[in-house]
Amino acid sequence: MSDAGGLGFLAAAYLKAADVESRLLAARRVTSRPLGVNVFAPGAGPSDAAGYAAYVERLRGWAQHVGAPVGEPRWDDDDWDAKIELLSRAAVEVVSFTFGCPSSELIARLRAGGLEVWITVTGPEEARRATQAGADVLVVQGAEAGGHRASFIDRPDLAAYGLLPLLDLVRTATTLPLVASGGIATGRALAGVLAAGAVAAQIGSAFMLAPEAGTGAAHRRALRSAGETVLTRAFTGRLARGIRNEFIDAHDASAPIAYPEIHYLTASLRKQAREAGDPRWINLWAGEAHELARERPASEIVRELTADARAALEAAHRMPWMAERSPGPPPA
């Protein structure tokens, strides 16, 4: 994929730093091209237990009824310090952050070590803060994206902007290069975000049927379907987009904001469902265009997306309207 023109990212979330390191080494063995690592920034600290106790009770009762295992809610910082230490010495070119913006001191330290620092944003105010903190690049995540919303804080009233207006609104807050993300599964959509001013696109669901992807069998079946996606906190206590299933229908309305506590509460039941190939209780993360994902090697997907994007931009550039003389200044 990297050799085809993509920039591959290693997902470091839910891994110990030592595991991130061994995966990075494995990735280094298959490509000499630049690599990125994506890291979840930890929140301010544990959620108030009173805010999620009822949901824990609810899921325990439900799990007993359906015979699924639930775990203990708990907070952790996802091995933050050790991951930062690893990044400052590892053979990696780019780090992208999700769920928050590290301090300007930390960003400066990573940049001093030669890393390019990308911050994921979901609105213009986050873009302003990431720019002030010293980011090199902003990943602009539209509401169309699969998986977790990258917002600095999960709030019930946070606007979930669509990608195209979000690129425009973020542009009013920063002059940094923008990487567009969310619902991009075709070369046409890639051409669209490039024409709208992004320098690149971050693409997830469109790679999830590749043989190289770690997508489980039940998740693959769901991605191929025309199943509609929804934003839900039911699985992890943080807003994320996935294909609607029985777990979401049963619990979405009751789910609190409490990440990663609810993630740990449901991790074992999701694991069991994945192993059983049972889509009802899996977090079937998927972006809005998931049904356009193709079963191809990742390198072919990259080549096809770029060739199609090139053709789409050529076609737009050839429109008769493009050849018209620019209008003069408006009448005074």
Place this chain on the structure above:
Amino acid sequence: MSDAGGLGFLAAAYLKAADVESRLLAARRVTSRPLGVNVFAPGAGPSDAAGYAAYVERLRGWAQHVGAPVGEPRWDDDDWDAKIELLSRAAVEVVSFTFGCPSSELIARLRAGGLEVWITVTGPEEARRATQAGADVLVVQGAEAGGHRASFIDRPDLAAYGLLPLLDLVRTATTLPLVASGGIATGRALAGVLAAGAVAAQIGSAFMLAPEAGTGAAHRRALRSAGETVLTRAFTGRLARGIRNEFIDAHDASAPIAYPEIHYLTASLRKQAREAGDPRWINLWAGEAHELARERPASEIVRELTADARAALEAAHRMPWMAERSPGPPPA
């Protein structure tokens, strides 16, 4: 605006056919270019009163408390037959439908009279139906759009796709020309949807600060703000995007699906608030990019959008990556 390259549409909703006709004649006096009319397709019939009785009671109590007038909920078909009769003989080139797809017989009749028939769709299944019914063009409305969602039926579980993935999903269902709509307020975004395969864009909020627009003073002030928008049924009983205000905060969670009954229930209180310049109870319809709207004559907005879109497509076309040789066929 039409002389600058736009295709102006007359909003025929909530007007008697005779009023549509006089406005069309007025529009004809200012331009000889093609004109369109947008018509709301009537639903299947009145909503079940039991489904909205509690909301009527709630709003009556609230209105009495705050001293605002409420009306009687009622159903009507928005003068459908007379409007269709008018369209079949009026000097107009395009009719676009919202809230549903007319029968193939009706579409054939309008097309036989020389009209181009556009149907607004919000998902691939609606696109399939509109194509089968004989539409000439589909208006593809993303979730970013201000005002009412154009869905054929308002359902609580209907997916609200972002514009870019929606264009791709609709493309799997039809070969008709697509007009992109929702959150397009800059030339960059216009370039984006054209590169993504749309033949044109339908733009609303970006014109709402033009001196020619019928936007009231309080609505203009709200559009200039960075106020976040939400989808709500509180004002009309049908999902629509507007800038969050006190009315939405107070009533959104209780609002039923009952259009146009709830529209008529709240029409008088919204009118009073508009006349008083009080933004708290006005339906401040706005798309997600409303704060990018500019205070300019409509013709200048059209010229600026097209010039900026042209520049954005030129810039995308000049990217070094575009000049790279197309990749060969993938390895066998």
